[in-house]
Amino acid sequence: MNELEHTSYEQAEGESRPISNARLAVLVLLGAEIMFFAGLIGTFLVFRLGSVTWPPPSQADVRLPIGVTGLNTIVLLLSGYTMFQGLRAIRQGRQKELRNWLFATGLLGITFLVVQGSEWIRLVHHGFTLSSGVYGSVFYVLIGCHALHVLVAVLWLLVVFAGAIAGRFSMNRYVSVEVCAIYWAFVVVLWPLLYILVYLI
């Protein structure tokens, strides 16, 4: 975190910058993340478009939990909203509000993970696993990779939250919050796309 907050020599000399190093770096990182998921989504599409029926005949009896996951989607979207509110709060210097919004965001994120996890456990009990043909493979790998990203985002959020409690952010010192919020936005925005692709069509 320190590394992001003040890079050595930053702003010491040189021209003024339209965008700070840390913000730029996360945006660049998202470029790589998008390509990573593009690889996985491409894989999914190859199988999805290459098969006449979906799920494939061998997996025809599998029913993905569309309803629960739909609700879960709303949970995650909400967390995007609370994160944004938190960022707005600190931009105006309201530290206490930041803490509350971050807390809500973390709670929503963890809820999302717990629901996903329990649905997975149910599916596995029904005999639908990673090795249940390509259907199972793409499902678990694609959704699992997203879950892993949410997990990382939650851990990152915890670090920022700790900083907020320690009162390290203020009206003109909130890069760490913003950077985390950008990443959070990425995992939130990615999810509806995956939900539609994997669960609905």
Added chain:
Amino acid sequence: MNDHTHESHDHHHEESFIRKYIFSLDHKMIGKQFLIFGLIMFMVGGGLALLFRWQLAWPDRPLPIIGFSKTYQETGEVATDADRKWEERFDDDKETWLETNMPGGVIDPAFYNSLFTMHATIMVFFVVVPLLVGAFGNFLIPLMIGTRDMAFPVLNMLSFWSNMLGGLIMMAGFFVPGGHAAAGWTGYAPLSSVAEYSGVDWGQNLWCISLIVMGISSLMGSINYITTIINMRAPGMTYFRLPLVIWSLFIVAILLLLAFPVVASALALILFDRMAGTSFFIAAGGGEPLLWQHLFWFFAHPEVYILILPGMGMASEMLPVFARKPVFGYKSMVFAMIAIAFLSWIVWGHHMFQSGMNPALGASFMTTTMLIAVPSAIKTFNWLGTLHRASIRFTVPMLNTLAFVSMFVIGGLSGIYMANSPVDIFIHDTYYIVAHIHYVVFGGSVFAIFGGIFYWFPKMFGRHMNATLGKIHFWITFLAFNGVFFPMHIIGVGGHMRRIANPMQYEYLQPLQPINVFITICAFILGVAQILLLINVFWSIFRGKVAEQNPWQANTLEWHAPTPVPHGNFGAIPQVYHGPYEYSVPGAETDWTPQTQPNGESLHGEPIPVGASAD
């Protein structure tokens, strides 16, 4: 933190050995670490090549020195130490590494597969990328754009050490049961995704894991490079005053950033196939082997341009300095590189003409591929334009750069043949491809690296490399290189497949065998010549002639920094007034005009006639 920033260049502070040489945060030291790493891996990769070249020239003949002697083979009598050692080895009942891989000094066919796989993997991922992007990228970017360090020094250090970790994992693969990965550097599925098919177990797993680790390393590097170049240029250093090598590294960082994650996802899928019972790439389980080829080449074609673009950039630095002329067509050079980078995303199918493809799709890949020749040709003609009517200084870096330009032309031309899918049906998977690869990657990138090492060595280590030794090394390398790779075009057209352990098994290849012997002899000369380079580098670090600040009389900012370059690089951050290639400006009293020199002033402060110094 801010205090620390000032402290580091206001008064000198001693750093511990570990902070300074091992977990260093200084971009220059990290660059040197990549340099040493890359050179060592270069020797490893080259050594592997010599092993399989021996096998190709003299199939199933024991290796010299460590193998059975001729007497032993003919009569069964122990004649040398090696014979005795082998007898002892075969006697005890546990099988050693040597016995599995080269029993009696003869390279086992399975080991042969690992050899060529690892040769290419090491050369691409652990030599050329670490040297071009890791070593030169780290060393040059902050110096040439006029800043004190990378945007994220800690990330930079982590990038080197994860690179190192990836290297160690890759090396460990040689010593696991089942041997190292043997599915080629392209790791085609299902050979790579089912252990039973190739007999390789953990070797292939480690190959995947190591490449993922390398991906993370280059991700960290790219984030750093992109941020640094966008945000930390010195005052006056506009985009179109950036030296071309910085442009090339910038573009390469973007390519790496976007390409590597794709192959990382594919590598993860292979690991799932191998270890978790999925069947992404296994047709028997409903998977799609061709999918791997698409994902791999979607990454790997940009990757081959990652291997050449920084070389092009470095050549564009050295040519004007030693031709004492501005680089011809600076902006067209930049746009050509951008065009190459863009096109490199839509040509990957040219590696798959023989894999089964809709002919219409094949035709479009053929067209886009041939389009790449256009920006490549623009660059080549610009280099030639730079040389035209110049008073060339034939220094060692210049010799290597000229080799770069001419060898790249040969490699680019053979590329156009292969890009024609009807022609490629005939030469795909033959030594013609191997010739092409090596003309672009060795003839191109590696000569640029040699030139670059020699050129920037005075700034890196404060000492010169030895020019005589450099020339000897260059000429032997240049001649032996052509001796090795030119004949490969011929045997390739003659139908010699790549990746076979014993050409003598095919009757129609037997007449070509003398060429194989010739190639191998040249290869050994080429290999031995590299020892001269190593000697020159390591000797000169300690004993070379002490270098002045700007020994080549060049314009770019790194020569403005004192030698040896202190922590923080510059006294005061330089102000940049014009482009990097203003050589032999009419009316100027010297034939170079440093980027830091105010317009309208000569080196000694007298005014220059108006209109003489172009921006």
